[in-house]
Amino acid sequence: MNKKSLESPYKIFLLAQPNSGKTTLFNTLTGKRCYVANWPGKTVEVFHGEITHHGKKILIVDLPGINSFKTLGKEEELTKEIIFGKEGVVVLLINGESLYRSLYFAIQVLEVRSNVLVVINKSDFLESRGIHINLKAFSEKLNVDVIQISALKGIGVNQLIDRALDLLEGRKRTEKLKIDYGILESYIEEIESLIHDRGLAVKLLEGDEYVLKMFEDKKEAIEKIKKEIEAKYSNAEEIIAMQRHKFVSDIIKSSVREVKVSRNEFEERLDSIFFSRFGFIPAILLLLGTIALAFTINTGFPFNLIFSALGLEGISEKLEKYSLAGLISLIIENSSDMLKSYIPDSWWGSLITDGIIAGLGVILTFFPIIVVVNFLMSILEDSGLMARIAVSLNKFFSMFGLTGKSVFPFGISLACNVPGVMASRILETDAERIKVALSSPFVICQARLLVIVLFAAAFLSSPLVQSLIVTSMYLLSTILFLSISKLYGKITREEVSELLLELPPYHFPSMKVSWWITWERSKSFITKISGFLLLFAVLIWALDYFALAEPIGSFIAKIFKPMGLDDWTLGFSLIVGFFAKELIIESLAIVHGTSDISKISEVLNLNLPQTVALLVFVAFYTPCAATLFAIFSEVRNKKLVTAAIILQILIAYAISFLFFVVIDAGTKII
Amino acid sequence: MKTLENSEGRVTVKGIVGGKGLLRRLFDMGIYPSQKIEVLTNRPQVVVKLGDTKIALSRGIAKKIVVEEDPVEQEEP
Numbered sequence: 001m002n003k004k005s006l007e008s009p010y011k012i013f014l015l016a017q018p019n020s021g022k023t024t025l026f027n028t029l030t031g032k033r034c035y036v037a038n039w040p041g042k043t044v045e046v047f048h049g050e051i052t053h054h055g056k057k058i059l060i061v062d063l064p065g066i067n068s069f070k071t072l073g074k075e076e077e078l079t080k081e082i083i084f085g086k087e088g089v090v091v092l093l094i095n096g097e098s099l100y101r102s103l104y105f106a107i108q109v110l111e112v113r114s115n116v117l118v119v120i121n122k123s124d125f126l127e128s129r130g131i132h133i134n135l136k137a138f139s140e141k142l143n144v145d146v147i148q149i150s151a152l153k154g155i156g157v158n159q160l161i162d163r164a165l166d167l168l169e170g171r172k173r174t175e176k177l178k179i180d181y182g183i184l185e186s187y188i189e190e191i192e193s194l195i196h197d198r199g200l201a202v203k204l205l206e207g208d209e210y211v212l213k214m215f216e217d218k219k220e221a222i223e224k225i226k227k228e229i230e231a232k233y234s235n236a237e238e239i240i241a242m243q244r245h246k247f248v249s250d251i252i253k254s255s256v257r258e259v260k261v262s263r264n265e266f267e268e269r270l271d272s273i274f275f276s277r278f279g280f281i282p283a284i285l286l287l288l289g290t291i292a293l294a295f296t297i298n299t300g301f302p303f304n305l306i307f308s309a310l311g312l313e314g315i316s317e318k319l320e321k322y323s324l325a326g327l328i329s330l331i332i333e334n335s336s337d338m339l340k341s342y343i344p345d346s347w348w349g350s351l352i353t354d355g356i357i358a359g360l361g362v363i364l365t366f367f368p369i370i371v372v373v374n375f376l377m378s379i380l381e382d383s384g385l386m387a388r389i390a391v392s393l394n395k396f397f398s399m400f401g402l403t404g405k406s407v408f409p410f411g412i413s414l415a416c417n418v419p420g421v422m423a424s425r426i427l428e429t430d431a432e433r434i435k436v437a438l439s440s441p442f443v444i445c446q447a448r449l450l451v452i453v454l455f456a457a458a459f460l461s462s463p464l465v466q467s468l469i470v471t472s473m474y475l476l477s478t479i480l481f482l483s484i485s486k487l488y489g490k491i492t493r494e495e496v497s498e499l500l501l502e503l504p505p506y507h508f509p510s511m512k513v514s515w516w517i518t519w520e521r522s523k524s525f526i527t528k529i530s531g532f533l534l535l536f537a538v539l540i541w542a543l544d545y546f547a548l549a550e551p552i553g554s555f556i557a558k559i560f561k562p563m564g565l566d567d568w569t570l571g572f573s574l575i576v577g578f579f580a581k582e583l584i585i586e587s588l589a590i591v592h593g594t595s596d597i598s599k600i601s602e603v604l605n606l607n608l609p610q611t612v613a614l615l616v617f618v619a620f621y622t623p624c625a626a627t628l629f630a631i632f633s634e635v636r637n638k639k640l641v642t643a644a645i646i647l648q649i650l651i652a653y654a655i656s657f658l659f660f661v662v663i664d665a666g667t668k669i670i
Numbered sequence: 671m672k673t674l675e676n677s678e679g680r681v682t683v684k685g686i687v688g689g690k691g692l693l694r695r696l697f698d699m700g701i702y703p704s705q706k707i708e709v710l711t712n713r714p715q716v717v718v719k720l721g722d723t724k725i726a727l728s729r730g731i732a733k734k735i736v737v738e739e740d741p742v743e744q745e746e747p
Contacts, residue, residue, distance in 0.1 A: 496730070
């Protein structure tokens with residue numbers, strides 16, 4: 001929150017690979033008293049919280065998780081700074097679900113860092129599998145204190161703070177870990193004599209870029225030694241990795257005992273289905289089911305259309321009315337009407353009611369919708385199902401140069417492109433991250449779904465045609481997302497991304513963890529995007545207030561003359577749609593002076609080809625302002641993003657025109 | 671040549687043909703020469719078991735991992 005609280009004398013840094021339960025531990029330790037802060041001198045957001053233990057104030061810092069020592073973004077850079085630094089105590093979490101891989105990472109930290117407490121998490125999982133760890137043997141091998149906890153159940157957490165305090169107050173000291181590197185020993189000693197640190201000497205031999213930067217002046221001497229090793233044996237990095245693996249295997253062999261056979265029949269059977277040739281079928285069903293459920297809770301679609309096609313109009317209407325979007329818009333309308341009656345009729349009154357409150361309304365409408373989708377997705381993720389979905393869809397995605405992991409940001413984008421773009425971070429290579437972030441806006445989000453469904457309902461009479469059109473829009477959206485990302489791959493000439501993914505064991509999703517993940521992902525919408533949205537709301541208000549809507553609207557409408565969509569109100573609403581797509585309907589309502597969509601449709605009087613052309617354009621033209629902002633902050637390449645936006649508008653226009661021509665010709669023949 | 675892509679059952683990794691980036695990713699996952707791996711399936715993608723963890727790899731990566739199939743142990747009657 002503020003810099004002062006970051007200067008506590010007692011600091012505990014939580015360090016772990018992703019999925020180790022680090023966030024769970026952080027939340028268990030700090031309760032709700034945590035803040036996001038920009039780390040001093042950095043622009044990276046780091047969670048931290050203060051706790052009082054035995055009368056001492058301790059600062060807990062949640063370091064961005066890293067998978068390995070390969071530096072990626074600048075968030076990971078901070079983690080490395082702490083690992084290679086001397087500040088505070090590092091609590092190094094080991095994932096009980098994958099001891100081997102966690103340990104391989106952990107020993108590398110222990111080699112370069114003193115004052116580390118090793119904590120084996122998910123003890124409840126280990127217990128359920130009958131796995132016993134001899135903590136004493138473990139601790140002797142690693143040369144540090146080792147404790148076992150369950151962050152989720154809060155078991156062992158007090159002991160963790162006690163032990164960390166021992167280290168912080170100097171009652172205990174830990175030495176760095178020494179691993180025997182066999183034939184490399186003499187070379188390591190040689191480098192050590194140059195830089196006076198064994199751990200860093202090993203990292204230099206490995207070619208760690210972060211450490212190499214620390215010893216720029218010794219570069220030549222080190223290169224020489226590396227060449228010597230390569231000439232005599234083989235790649236130094238390979239030898240080091242093998243010795244480390246040997247070290248880890250030894251620890252596991254000597255201190256981990258599996259009492260009962262832990263193979264779970266059901267899980268194995270489930271996996272054999274997912275990994276088979278037909279694994280994509282349950283994967284797609286699961287994904288679509290989850291998304292359909294989220295959509296229905298949020299907007300009533302698609303079940304409202306299904307019920308109305310079956311002739312059950314009553315149920316269909318109730319679904320829409322009691323969907324989240326329906327309820328929230330009801331609340332906002334009522335309260336803004338109430339406010340309007342209190343605020344005098346003046347320019348600032350109009351600014352507050354039509355600008356600021358309208359803007360807040362957008363934020364309020366969208367936040368719960370994003371929360372619902374993120375929650376359902378986090379359940380898929382936490383249960384281990386998401387990783388299986390990624391694997392079984394990998395073959396399909398690989399046809400477009402992506403890995404199956406891309407299904408995750410894609411799925412979130414169906415809810416809202418903003419968190420979808422942010423979720424592209426989970427992808428392993430930069431190339432894939434950029435491709436997915438840039439093509440995400442082709443995925444139809446719920447805001448656009450609302451507009452499409454409303455338009456379809458107003459302009460098309462038969463529910464069958466409505467559902468058909470909405471469904472084909474989604475199909476088109478998927479095709480566009482995949483082929484455009486393939487196109488970006490071709491343009492940037494990046495190599496194809498390949499899947500390499502660890503599959504976590506299945507477990508029943510914890511509501512607590514799912515909620516934390518959900519909150520973590522959703523709140524960025526409020527913190528990062530909402531200010532931006534508010535600013536835009538005021539801007540649009542100004543356009544309307546100063547009577548600029550009609551001239552701008554007619555200018556835009558000229559562009560759509562070939563499709564017969566040259567009504568200035570439509571043109572203006574498309575501009576507003578850039579701010580937030582669901583406002584297309586609202587702005588039409590404002591300029592037409594009625595919120596009855598059927599009256600607006602009477603005035604506009606669009607035929608089938610015109611309606612489809614409009615729907616297609618609305619679905620695919622520029623990403624909304626918030627998404628644009630999110631893409632900028634992920635990709636960080638102004639030229640590339642600008643080019644991508646222009647390309648998207650052109651594609652949307654071209655497809656819209658194409659649909660108009662084809663359907664127009666088709667209807668004339670019939 | 672036997673690679674992870676076209677072998678079955680228990681295998682031992684003999685070598686990895688690939689760039690530095692891929693090598694590191696695989697090493698971090700625990701896939702390195704002399705490591706023993708169990709191939710669960712290799713179509714449509716490769717899934718292997720390595721100690722207590724399961725790892726999925728694309729066939730493209732699996733092709734670059736040279737292995738030797740371990741002799742099948744006689745099961746006790």
